[in-house]
Amino acid sequence: MRIDPIGVIRTPYRNLADMPIQPRGGKGVRGEVIVDEAYAEGLADLEGFSHLYLIYQFHEARRTELTVVPFMDSSVRGVFATRSPLRPNHLGISVVELVAVQGARLVIEGVDILDKTPLLDIKPYIDAFDRVERSRSGWMGADGDEVEKKRSDERFV
């Protein structure tokens, strides 16, 4: 299956060290999604949504591991029970806040994504589809505060 980037994500994070590990840690941090002009028409009506899913390629991940030690833990875990970039296919998703749509350029907030990340898809976050009222987060015992403070390092290159 062939996948082609539809644009690029620009953020203040030029390298993995010191990047937030999730959008909640990137609170207040702005970035831009630059969509290729060829796809600009597909952005119509997006401005009505407050949040988006971005699907992207972990382009700095150069290998695949089936078990990893995630940022929020000190134990080895199955990669599919983590959000590690070292997963098969190297696909990432983040929920970010949409601040503004300016032509084929989206201003976003709450960014945990490396600069120049290839963008594969944009989907609206839809409360009636996506909100999970009660969930269990397995080994991820951390609360929001810990996630906000945690920063990445080079372990997943």
Place this chain on the structure above:
Amino acid sequence: MRIDPIGVIRTPYRNLADMPIQPRGGKGVRGEVIVDEAYAEGLADLEGFSHLYLIYQFHEARRTELTVVPFMDSSVRGVFATRSPLRPNHLGISVVELVAVQGARLVIEGVDILDKTPLLDIKPYIDAFDRVERSRSGWMGADGDEVEKKRSDERFV
């Protein structure tokens, strides 16, 4: 960029007609995720999570459109402001409930996915990362009840 399926999603929906349009419409409907044995080790620790994101290929979508009329609406919308399969790269995501892990086979509930859909990734739903407290859903004015009742049709083949 090359993407290879890591398994397949089995569901009761053999064709698009009458399939729920979102997991919330598939309440109580069970399916299975059959992960290739080569990736089974990566499923460790998944059983602690109550919900998963599945990333998959809309394998029945044979074309790309930049504007579509979504199931929940009667107006033409930009494809990135919808969850239509006719998007560039034909990537789908669903949040489903994880019922059981049996070796390389996951039993899931709340399924809105076509039978034999190629699976590209599994990620845990993590409350501290993914929960959006307040959001605006643009043209998608529908409430949960309407989403539950709505069924798909052939428009996105």
